Amino acid sequence: MARHPKPQGLIDYEAWLAKGPPRYCHNCDHYGGDGKCLAFNVYVPFEHSQMADSCPTWIQELPF
Ligand code: SF4
Structure with a gap:
């Protein structure tokens, strides 16, 4: 016996985690x-x- 195939929802979640967060100024340590x-x-333009x-x-550095 072997495990059943991994559910697509879990595959999608793991891919999402591996990609990391979207990179905006708001979650950048330089902002x-x-x-x-x-x-x-410089002041970041709104756009x-x-x-x-x-x-x-x-x-985005580790908080320790
Ligand atoms: S805060 Fe500065 S370094 Fe960070 S993403 Fe915005 S422009 Fe780039």
Whole structure:
């Protein structure tokens, strides 16, 4: 006997986890509380703040 095939819902969930979060300024460690990007030392334009996965400098470090 062997296990039944993995359910598609679980496969989809695991793929979603592996991909990681969408990369916005709002979940980037460089985004200051005043809306300034600390990596580029400029205020982030609204349009850019609404675009996912558009910045190669996005970073989210471990909280320890
Ligand atoms: S590094 Fe990129 S993603 Fe992060 S706050 Fe600056 S512009 Fe946004």
